[in-house]
Amino acid sequence: MIFWLLAGTLTALVVAVLLTPLLRRPENAAERSAYDQAIYRDQLLELQEDRRRGLLKDTEAEAARREIERRLLLSDATATASDTTASPAAPGGAVRWLAVGLVVLLLPLAGMAIYLHYGTPGLPGLSFAERQDGGGIEAEMLVAQLERRLAGSPEDAEGWLVLARVYERSGRFGDAAEAYRRIIALGRGGAEAHASLGEVLVAAAQGQIGRDARLAFAAAIEADPANPRARYYAGLAMAQDGRLEEALTVWRSLAADAPADAPWRAVVEQQIANAARSLGQEVPPAAAPEMGGGEGAARGPSGADIEAMQALSPEERAAFVRSMVEGLAARLEEQPDDPDGWLRLARSYAVLGNGEAAGEALARAAPLIEALPAEAPQRGALQQRLEALRDAIP
């Protein structure tokens, strides 16, 4: 409303200013030749001045004076023959009102029409300071710093892992794949690294499982035949080839192996249900679980989640990542005895550019890792990740 008020005022002002000369009785302008003559007289004065200052010799000054006077005379002579700029009679009423009408009616109308075509009148401004969801630069800076550190110490597999996941979260799947390849080349990461590599390759290919991804999943299964992620994607690859029966077999065996509380269980069962339906098989009602939210979302992106993410715009993807992080945070508040979870939360916050929350999550993880028995197998790895994150978070 206030916009229209201001826009209207501005338009009225413009119209008023343009109308003033049209409504005023024009002053009688000087004759055309008078303008030339004023300048010639001015030049004569300048000449005198120059001469007084001794800038010109008398002969030069005399020659110049004669030339200017000649121009003056010429201008006087032509003045009688030439037209003046303004005809003394004011133009007729009709002509004047035509101009007034054009300005008063057409200008505001045209302005409104053009504006309504190109403008977005209803959309309020939104300054960065007023926003809660701002991007900030921390995430990009973090990545750049990490990249720079790794350029200096390319053997740091843990660093590459953090970087790979950050790339993955920000949708830079190609870079993430490169980072996973580094980890594999360093001989670290095991089946998980192969499976992760395959997963980002699938994400980069918009959900299609290409040759490289298949090789990666095969390598993962070779390293650890029980790796659920690799088995899941192996099944998905078969399904994409149209070999639904085989896919179903793989998934069914995966579901059978799955612990009852495995977060990815729901996804597998969903795929089994879909495949079975396509093949015209009976679907046991228990195998049609609800999707979205819940545990599946809390434990990081599953295959289906990633597939869903392919369809999203970068902004929506960022919102999706944020919702997953919130899910993870909520779960950790309920079951806080999970150092691995806290570390993942810290890393996620760091990626989202929330350094403060990342620091808090790290503070929650540290005592839990301390409390682990010294001989616990995961203790060393957790400790390393903690250190890496402490370095990465300012």
Place this chain on the structure above:
Amino acid sequence: MIAELGHFALILALLAAVVQGSLPMIGAARGNAAWMAVAQPAAVLQVVLVALSFAALTYVYVVSDFTVINVVENSHSAKPMLYKVTGVWGNHEGSMILWILILALFGSMVALFGSNLPPSLRARVLGVQAWIGIGFLLFTLLTSNPFLRVFPAPPDGRDLNPLLQDPGLAFHPPLLYAGYVGFSMAFSFAIAALIEGKLDAAWARWVRPWTLLAWAFLTAGIALGSWWAYYELGWGGWWFWDPVENVSFMPWLLGTALLHSAIVVEKRDALKVWTVLLAILTFSLSLMGTFIVRSGLLTSVHAFATDPERGFFILVLLLITIGGSLMLFALRAPVLKPGGLFSPVSREGGMVINNLLLAAGCATVFLGTLYPLFLEAVDGSKVSVGPPFFNATFVPLMVPLLFLMAFGPLMPWKRADLAGVLSRLKLAALGAVVAAGITLYMEQGGPILAVAAMGLAGWLFVASLVEWGDRIKLFRVPLGDSWRRARNLPRSSHGMTLAHSGMAIAAAGMIGASVWNLEEVRNLRPGESMEVAGYSYRLEGVAQLQGPNYLSDMATISVTRDGLPVAVLTPEKRLYPVQNMPTTEAGIHTTWVSDLYAVIGDSDGRGGWAVRIFHEPLVPWIWLGSLVMVLGGLVSLSDRRLRVGAPSRQAKAKAAPAGGHPAAAE
């Protein structure tokens, strides 16, 4: 809402321009004083409206309002405030608004200070000015609108090209545009005069100061751009004959010619038709300079817009403006009355030679710039026209120009005595010999052509001062008298001396920089050093720093000569993560006779860094000379003679014959 108000103001500016471009034009043709009088308030309105629009755009940049697409594409919340503001014109759309704003500012000057112009001429000048404005406003609103919005707003922007995040480039476009747009005044006056069929005395008086102002801005803009290329690109060079540089250089060359021919028109009422043509061509080249970098024909940092729709619009706009104005010239130029006569050896004659050489120089640059583009468009073949072409064609044209520049100011109007002029140049000849001698001594020989060129610069420099010394009778009358004479001298005289000697200084810098420039690259570990041109450069270390929106590897290089410390250079290699783009910041120390210039390259991963050292003799003189030239232009502009009183309205109210077309009556 601020963005929308800016958008609305821009649309109103377009409509006001339509009114300004139509009613006064028709009024001038039909002798309707009221319609003509609309031009002045409309021109002032233009400034107010476009300024509002520009302020609105600046506001959304400053607060990082990412509901505006233009801000998303060219800004980032973490960008330093200076670059948030300069980012307004650091992109295609915003720079168009700046262009229009400057155009409107120039137009309003005619409206406010043009009381000594005959009303019909003023109305027509403002009308033509409005036509240009309409073209640009339409282009902006239809194809390059900076006020388009997006919702929901993206979380953050994509940042400004890091190369443009630099103080030098922040102020290069406004100066360059002020130069380009300044030539629109000469253009509007030329077109208005062609329509009138009459070149008034006021015409000549007005064209010169506007040309001078535009020329001073353009000189400053080009110098700043070249300085930026020098310290930011890290190549050690200051001019690359890049098409983007050339398109700003061409209007400068023709503008310089125009500046000189406008003096002849003002003083002697001669060369009028040629001056009109020059005014048209100069502005046409300015338009090309503005647009060719946006049409997608050229790719460079400047080429922000490569959109076929825009390219087509630009082509049509150029065709109408250049084609239309040249057609008008062809039709109407014969109507203009030729002016005063002069003998070939005279100041006018000198200006003609100056004009011919500058125009020829401009033509070679034009060919060298556009021929490759043309060839590629016709049969797809790529030719590379680089410095060798320009050295072989452009430089030989400039040598006689510099040589003859010494003569011009010494020659009187109308008819000159060549022998007398030559005798006054004895001192300049001495200056040439001294400059060449010093060069020989300093460089122990050196290419003979370069030594001769330095002599030429010395010749011009001394000759410029000789003319000035002559006028104040330096050393021939007591110093007090000379001082009094110097104060009495019109400012335009001082301005000319400054501009000509600035040219000599800059020329010496250009020669020195291109002939005696040294470059060396070495892989250094911290603690190691290298020798270049008698200076020892020691890499002390490389620190990793973090700026507001970039990461930097900053090297510390201490420079010593014969064991004595000279300077500490801190070249940087920066990475801007948002655009994932590296930039270099050269470390430069100037001794005013030469520049010590260091660039840090990549690390070899084993503790060594690529260090590139340039020794650049006389380079600072290029910008020093440019600065002196700009100063000369401004001093000349402040000359009291440019202020001419308006004729009194009551003067001789003769009854004029009614009716009749003013142009036809001439």
